[in-house]
Amino acid sequence: MNEIHPAQRARERGITSVDGLTLVRAIERAIRAKDDKLVERVMPAAGGGFIYRFRVPVEGIFYAISEEHGRVRTIITQEMLRYYKRRRRFSKKKRDRNRGSNP
Numbered sequence: 001m002n003e004i005h006p007a008q009r010a011r012e013r014g015i016t017s018v019d020g021l022t023l024v025r026a027i028e029r030a031i032r033a034k035d036d037k038l039v040e041r042v043m044p045a046a047g048g049g050f051i052y053r054f055r056v057p058v059e060g061i062f063y064a065i066s067e068e069h070g071r072v073r074t075i076i077t078q079e080m081l082r083y084y085k086r087r088r089r090f091s092k093k094k095r096d097r098n099r100g101s102n103p
Contacts, residue, residue: 005037007019007020008077010062013080024075027039027054031064031072032070039052039054039064040053042063045065046088051064051066051084063076063077
């Protein structure tokens with residue numbers, strides 16, 4: 001996967017006031033520099049890496065899902081993050097339930 005994918009996703013998710021590629025590069029720099037003025041680490045992502053929150057002045061709050069070394073995999077909206085959290089919570093409950101049934 002390259003930087004074009006998250007840049008395309010940024011536009012698809014409604015970020016039009018900033019060039020997608022410029023935004024992705026700025027987020028990656030902020031992640032590597034641990035710059036909490038631009039990005040805030042929210043939670044671990046499935047498969048490694050983290051989810052970071054960032055704000056685009058005109059469009060609002062969005063989230064970047066990164067790989068472990070800081071490369072942005074994709075950009076998601078707040079609604080998509082809610083779905084992601086529900087899915088993870090359901091998946092964890094199911095795993096716990098299955099673990100408890102095996103002696």
